Amino acid sequence: DMYFEDQKENICCKKGCSKCCETGKYPFSKIEFDYLMVGFFSLERAEQIDIVKRINSLKADYMQCEDKSNFMYRCPFLSEENICMVYDYRGLICRNFGLLQKNIDGKVTLPFCYEYGLNFSKIYDPMKKKIDMKKVKSEGYKTMPKDYKISLGRLMDKDLFVGESFEFGEIKSLIEWLINP
Numbered sequence: 298d299m300y301f302e303d304q305k306e307n308i309c310c311k312k313g314c315s316k317c318c319e320t321g322k323y324p325f326s327k328i329e330f331d332y333l334m335v336g337f338f339s340l341e342r343a344e345q346i347d348i349v350k351r352i353n354s355l356k357a358d359y360m361q362c363e364d365k366s367n368f369m370y371r372c373p374f375l376s377e378e379n380i381c382m383v384y385d386y387r388g389l390i391c392r393n394f395g396l397l398q399k400n401i402d403g404k405v406t407l408p409f410c411y412e413y414g415l416n417f418s419k420i421y422d423p424m425k426k427k428i429d430m431k432k433v434k435s436e437g438y439k440t441m442p443k444d445y446k447i448s449l450g451r452l453m454d455k456d457l458f459v460g461e462s463f464e465f466g467e468i469k470s471l472i473e474w475l476i477n478p
Contacts, residue, residue: 306436309415310394315379316410317394318372327466329388330474336386337374344382348373352475359472370472
């Protein structure tokens, strides 16, 4: 929450904005997938049926794909109206999209949605292909927004939960969980 609070002026995510859900791999841990399914089973029967239809179509496409490691797809929990049907139960990958992030090599990256005039577009300089510090200052920041340094793997690091018997479980793409839970 502190990262979103720090970056909120540049985050334009809202209901119906689903660029991040339209093409991806969606890595989920076992515990996240189980929680997602709690959300699925709390839906109305008609909504579940629509999702199952999308899942079955997605499974068929996945099984026909030769390069499964690079299989990209629309999240099957995204409705035709671009609404996440399991929003309150979504995984970390979904909850953290939109933030400035620092890669392993130390470079800060923007979420791709800046290209659509969304997150961070007002401080991004497309000509220089980087954040414009003049724009940062003109937007009222005293300093650059903190980059989000916590990766999904780091959040699931057992060492963070010393003394706890907390397991996140295996991490797989959402489609792999849907095929073989």
